[in-house]
Amino acid sequence: MLPYDAVVIGAGAAGLFCAGIAGQRGARVLLIDHAPKVAEKIRISGGGRCNFTNRDAGPANFLSDNPHFCRSALARYTPQDFIALVQRHRIAWHEKHKGQLFCDESAEDLIAMLLRECEQGNVTHWQPCAVQAVRQAGTGFELDTDRGLVRTARVVVATGGLPVPKIGATDFGLRLARQFGLRTTDTRPALVPLTFDAAAWAPFVPLAGLSLPVGIRSGDGEFLEDLLFTHRGLSGPAVLQVSSFWHPGQPIDVDLAPGADLGATLKAAKGSSRRKVANELPQHLPARLAEAWLTRHPELAERPIADTRDKDLLQLAASLQAWSLTPSGTEGYKKAEVMAGGVDTRELSSQTMESRKVPGLYFIGEVVDVTGWLGGYNFQWAWASAAACGRALGTAPDA
Numbered sequence: 001m002l003p004y005d006a007v008v009i010g011a012g013a014a015g016l017f018c019a020g021i022a023g024q025r026g027a028r029v030l031l032i033d034h035a036p037k038v039a040e041k042i043r044i045s046g047g048g049r050c051n052f053t054n055r056d057a058g059p060a061n062f063l064s065d066n067p068h069f070c071r072s073a074l075a076r077y078t079p080q081d082f083i084a085l086v087q088r089h090r091i092a093w094h095e096k097h098k099g100q101l102f103c104d105e106s107a108e109d110l111i112a113m114l115l116r117e118c119e120q121g122n123v124t125h126w127q128p129c130a131v132q133a134v135r136q137a138g139t140g141f142e143l144d145t146d147r148g149l150v151r152t153a154r155v156v157v158a159t160g161g162l163p164v165p166k167i168g169a170t171d172f173g174l175r176l177a178r179q180f181g182l183r184t185t186d187t188r189p190a191l192v193p194l195t196f197d198a199a200a201w202a203p204f205v206p207l208a209g210l211s212l213p214v215g216i217r218s219g220d221g222e223f224l225e226d227l228l229f230t231h232r233g234l235s236g237p238a239v240l241q242v243s244s245f246w247h248p249g250q251p252i253d254v255d256l257a258p259g260a261d262l263g264a265t266l267k268a269a270k271g272s273s274r275r276k277v278a279n280e281l282p283q284h285l286p287a288r289l290a291e292a293w294l295t296r297h298p299e300l301a302e303r304p305i306a307d308t309r310d311k312d313l314l315q316l317a318a319s320l321q322a323w324s325l326t327p328s329g330t331e332g333y334k335k336a337e338v339m340a341g342g343v344d345t346r347e348l349s350s351q352t353m354e355s356r357k358v359p360g361l362y363f364i365g366e367v368v369d370v371t372g373w374l375g376g377y378n379f380q381w382a383w384a385s386a387a388a389c390g391r392a393l394g395t396a397p398d399a
């Protein structure tokens with residue numbers, strides 16, 4: 001008999017959760033991670049409080065080449081299921097914004113919860129321990145690891161995505177998929193700040209640090225969130241969200257005064273205001289933004305608004321409410337919160353996450369081509385895909 005029913009590679013969100021579920025259902029599980037510390041991404045997420053799910057998470061909140069793939073797992077392990085687990089472990093939590101749930105105290109509470117769940121499943125945990133190679137052997141697999149050769153019936157790849165290499169992210173999962181003949185889709189940094197050519201960005205550098213609510217759109221992504229100006233470009237939730245939909249060469253469109261009709265407001269001010277345009281605009285926008293914007297329209301700034309042509313006011317308003325700009329790039333995997341793309345979901349069973357080509361080989365979490373919006377969705381995918389796989393690995397009947 002093989003010593004393990006399953007080896008889970010990667011003790012992050014998905015790997016820990018999957019190992020615990022499979023172990024509690026009777027599987028003999030070995031969990032391996034090469035990093036010195038378990039679940040570093042949970043630890044640093046949500047400013048140390050981990051935005052662990054989104055109350056309203058559903059398939060519409062995820063990007064994938066195959067958008068229906070995530071439906072089954074998300075339906076079978078819901079945010080409410082994870083909330084119930086968090087409550088069973090007496091971890092206090094709160095809702096912050098748009099359904100985003102955070103720990104009251106610390107992300108460490110969640111890590112401790114996941115480790116307790118693994119203990120309850122008698123999971124063997126080797127960390128730090130690198131895996132050098134995985135190959136098929138007989139009806140199962142063999143792994144070369146720092147602690148020697150391991151034989152197992154099944155292998156779960158939960159090695160995450162490429163963001164933040166300095167805390168252990170690698171392309172191991174993608175390489176393993178290709179080694180076994182599974183297709184991968186193109187990968188790119190997502191939930192990431194956008195950057196611009198230094199010369200094009202120079203007029204906006206004085207705005208670094210300014211944050212304001214905006215409407216933003218790129219490709220199929222459209223959001224109403226806060227935008228943050230930085231020295232190199234744009235960040236903040238609005239830009240992180242839209243970055244997942246952005247492709248090089250495409251513009252992003254920004255409405256810097258969402259919900260307002262700035263053109264009509266400025267035209268109406270002509271009848272009642274004796275101010276110059278430079279003094280009128282800050283009545284309707286953050287003053288720093290108005291000031292920086294008018295340096296790009298010096299001919300208007302000093303003109304009394306009453307003497308300014310409607311056409312010029314409408315153009316000024318349009319430049320603010322239909323601001324179209326083309327990023328030169330992103331801040332890359334050093335700053336990205338997730339990787340878009342990954343193991344092609346057409347290669348996997350949506351019920352169990354098992355490879356269709358290589359029975360016994362599973363992929364879960366971020367390494368799979370399912371990418372959530374900002375706001376707890378990526379952890380919900382980690383839990384849901386891990387639950388689908390963990391239940392399939394467990395020998396006990398499905399609850």
Ligand SMILES: Cc1cc2nc3c(=O)[nH]c(=O)nc-3n(C[C@H](O)[C@H](O)[C@H](O)COP(=O)(O)OP(=O)(O)OC[C@H]3O[C@@H](n4cnc5c(N)ncnc54)[C@H](O)[C@@H]3O)c2cc1C
Pocket residue numbers: 009010011012013014015032033034035038039040041042044045046047050051052053129130131158159160161163164167168169170171172336337338364365366367375376377378379380382
């Ligand atoms: C700064 C930051 C903040 C975030 N905040 C949030 C948030 O608040 N809410 C949210 O939903 N999402 C958030 N995310 C995204 C979320 O952290 C990930 O989507 C999630 O952790 C993915 O889970 P995973 O288990 O697939 O991968 P990970 O949690 O990244 O775990 C992968 C594990 O595999 C290990 N590993 C990698 N390569 C190997 C190898 N070769 N051998 C052995 N082990 C290996 C790694 O050490 C790691 O422990 C954030 C991400 C970042 C970077």
